[in-house]
Amino acid sequence: MRMSPSGFSLKYGKEVSPVHYLTLLGENTISHNMPLDKVNCETRDTVFEDIICPECGAHGARLVASNHLDANLQRQIYFRFVTEQGDDAHDRHCELADSATYADPSASAVDFSQYRTAAGQFVVAQLAKALSHGFIPHHALTHFRRWHTDLKVNHLVGVELDPAMLYHYFLVYSRRHDDGMYFHPKMLELPNLDIDKFVIDRIAREDTSLYKKIKTHDTLFVRHDDLRSLLSHTTLFDVRVLNDAFYTFSQLKSLVLANTSHVFMAQECKLLDAYLSLLLFVNDWCFKSALFMYIDIVQSPSTDCRDAENRMGFTPFSHYLKVKALLNINDVRHHLLTDNAITVRKQEEKK
Numbered sequence: 341m342r343m344s345p346s347g348f349s350l351k352y353g354k355e356v357s358p359v360h361y362l363t364l365l366g367e368n369t370i371s372h373n374m375p376l377d378k379v380n381c382e383t384r385d386t387v388f389e390d391i392i393c394p395e396c397g398a399h400g401a402r403l404v405a406s407n408h409l410d411a412n413l414q415r416q417i418y419f420r421f422v423t424e425q426g427d428d429a430h431d432r433h434c435e436l437a438d439s440a441t442y443a444d445p446s447a448s449a450v451d452f453s454q455y456r457t458a459a460g461q462f463v464v465a466q467l468a469k470a471l472s473h474g475f476i477p478h479h480a481l482t483h484f485r486r487w488h489t490d491l492k493v494n495h496l497v498g499v500e501l502d503p504a505m506l507y508h509y510f511l512v513y514s515r516r517h518d519d520g521m522y523f524h525p526k527m528l529e530l531p532n533l534d535i536d537k538f539v540i541d542r543i544a545r546e547d548t549s550l551y552k553k554i555k556t557h558d559t560l561f562v563r564h565d566d567l568r569s570l571l572s573h574t575t576l577f578d579v580r581v582l583n584d585a586f587y588t589f590s591q592l593k594s595l596v597l598a599n600t601s602h603v604f605m606a607q608e609c610k611l612l613d614a615y616l617s618l619l620l621f622v623n624d625w626c627f628k629s630a631l632f633m634y635i636d637i638v639q640s641p642s643t644d645c646r647d648a649e650n651r652m653g654f655t656p657f658s659h660y661l662k663v664k665a666l667l668n669i670n671d672v673r674h675h676l677l678t679d680n681a682i683t684v685r686k687q688e689e690k691k
């Protein structure tokens with residue numbers, strides 16, 4: 341079952357990590373190896389009553405210690421949200437839920453305590469400053485996730501696609517800027533005509549409504565394997581409603597990456613993505629305001645990084661272009677031919 345490094349305290353009106361919360365309650369009994377051993381029933385009851393899931397508001401919080409040791413060789417403490425029957429208590433659309441009924445490949449959760457490199461520490465330090473100096477309100481992390489969940493629930497699309505249709509799609513897509521002269525019937529009079537190419541061009545352009553529709557697409561090339569893994573989801577969030585937000589985010593990320601001396605590998609990029617999308621969210625997705633705030637935060641005095649530790653962020657743009665490509669292809673699936681159908685067509689045309 342999924343564990344959450346933070347929860348929302350109704351009593352304190354903010355998102356807290358378990359350790360932070362226990363400190364607020366006056367518990368000083370946490371040890372390194374058996375962190376929850378001395379936490380009494382009364383405290384556990386308070387957690388159960390007061391802490392809710394920061395995203396979906398699920399109740400039933402319990403304290404659990406992980407089996408893994410963190411960077412300081414301590415066992416991490418998490419919240420787990422369970423019903424009285426012991427099932428996952430989250431709403432099925434909650435990013436923190438473990439339910440298999442719906443998983444969103446376009447969003448991925450980011451744990452701000454998972455940083456070890458200089459680049460990771462840099463991002464966490466920025467978030468800590470943003471929170472403690474009031475650039476980003478504490479509740480913004482929660483609001484951002486709820487905003488995303490609400491948007492998602494209202495824009496779900498059924499996906500049903502045969503990977504064997506990819507070839508036809510990209511056959512048309514790669515010709516979307518052609519003027520159509522390549523397969524004019526007059527060309528059949530050429531003595532050395534490349535008949536294979538002629539037939540392929542003809543198949544690619546024969547369905548004019550498909551052609552017109554695909555002409556408007558802006559689709560990343562996807563590999564069969566990527567498509568197959570995304571097709572394990574029969575319902576997907578139509579991420580295209582975030583298209584403008586995604587391009588603003590990409591612009592900001594490129595600018596930040598071009599002006600840093602840190603090395604951002606995949607893991608640090610996820611932290612950066614979560615931080616920058618949060619920054620854009622609090623600035624209503626305005627590039628200029630978010631950039632100015634980013635610079636002001638970089639220049640503000642440093643603060644205790646614990647403000648940002650154990651915070652759960654997320655990026656709504658994970659695999660964004662791939663999911664968008666799949667949705668574009670899915671839109672026109674009823675017009676697409678499979679590889680086998682195309683082979684048959686080619687043989688017929690050559691006769």
Ligand SMILES: [Zn+2]
Nearest residue numbers: 393396430434
């Ligand atoms: Zn939840």
